[in-house]
Amino acid sequence: MRKAWIIGLNSFKESLRKKTLYILLVVAFVVIGASKAFSWLTAEEELKMIKDISFSGIEFFGALIAIFMSLTAISSEIEKRTIYTLFSKPITRQNFFVGKFLGIVLIILLNFILMSLFFTGLLIFKKSPPDVQVFKTLILIFIELILIGSITLTVATFASDAFNIIFSFFLYIVGHLTSYGNQLADRTENVILKGFWKLLYTVIPNYENFNIRDKVVVGIDVTWNYILKTGIYGILYLAVILLIGSYFIQKREI
């Protein structure tokens, strides 16, 4: 684990040098900051808008950062041939993969903290300090972002960057619509179609599970039990994804 951590820290430092990261972060700040533009609304409505836009901004730009940072984490090592030197050292390929994952977690965490602090600052400025429901929403968004990043990283172990970016965005969109698949499965009479929708619902990560912002914004309380259950779902899905990634990096010819 120590070797993975060393690789992770190095990967984190490398990610900090990518311009894409700062561009996305600046745009995220602009979007979150722009939520203040609804001052013509009543104070309560304005607060709802700030929360809604900020949660969406943190989730969307966090997802973009997770995808773009994970996308080249492995391929750049191969392209630049730094991987040859690394693999000649006493590390396993799993050390390398887990290290890359830790690097991604660190970069997502840093950006998530920066965006969340900005959002919290806005709430405090509006004399409405964040309550526990805000924190619950942010916790689930963070787990979702880790999941998104880890899926892109895993696909990077066996696919090209071009395929990976298309796949990651496709999955990001479909992952938010997967609950419709379940509803379609319940409504359809056709056994094959029913099986197809059920399969999709089971295999594709259900990102909507992590979306409680619609409830929180309108003041509906989400229980800790739900947060715990969804957190466990995210961690289990993450474990499976990392196992798949470890398998493919082990098989891969460099």
Add this chain to the structure above:
Amino acid sequence: MNVIEIKELTKYYYLGRNRIVVGLENVSFNVEEGEIYGILGPNGSGKTTCLKLMLGILYPTSGEISILGKNQFDIEMKKNVGFLPENPYYYDYLTGPELLKFYGKLFEIPEKILNERIEKLLFLVKLHESKKLALRHYSKGMLERIGLAASLINDPKILILDEPTTGLDPIGCIETRDLLIQLRKEGKTILLSSHFLSEVERVCDRIAIFHRGYLLATGKLNELIQKYNAEGLEDLFVKTIAEFDKKGEIQ
């Protein structure tokens, strides 16, 4: 005593649509403890493929590799091996000492010993005055030298060098050559891949000539020169390759 044993090593690259490229074909050789073993061959002859297989970077199609009695994926074995890749490229935002520290930590070298070794190696490769310079500002020769230092960070028993003098000026080449001889005196075993014949001729105890993935000849230089009735290494090199190509054409 053999510290490296390669037995019937074969590597095919599958390029799709039933296209197969031979990387290595049934290659066998041994490297003895404390010798400098030179791997010679034109570009694309399989030298680098052989080294990558030995380091577990590539998977062999068939054959066996034993280094210090262990297979090529063994972590304990890798703790005793140093590797300098061809045209090394490193994390260019790091400085020389940072790079050496990064690799040193992967060997789990205690902090104090690591720091001392970094200082010593930077002096050895004459980069002690560029400590604060990021690698992106390094010249090709400097990169080669920091690569050599990185390959020595674990004080390895076996050193595997892929074209270590590419990009070095004549003085740099001579210094590297002297360093290799010095390291041999210290008891290290060196596997040197190169297409600079004069370099190999001067430092290697035994050589192997590769061509199109095949090992054409291996042994002590003077014995091979005698066997092939050649006038020197250059003549030997040309003769073995021409003979192989001629056989191939006939077949």
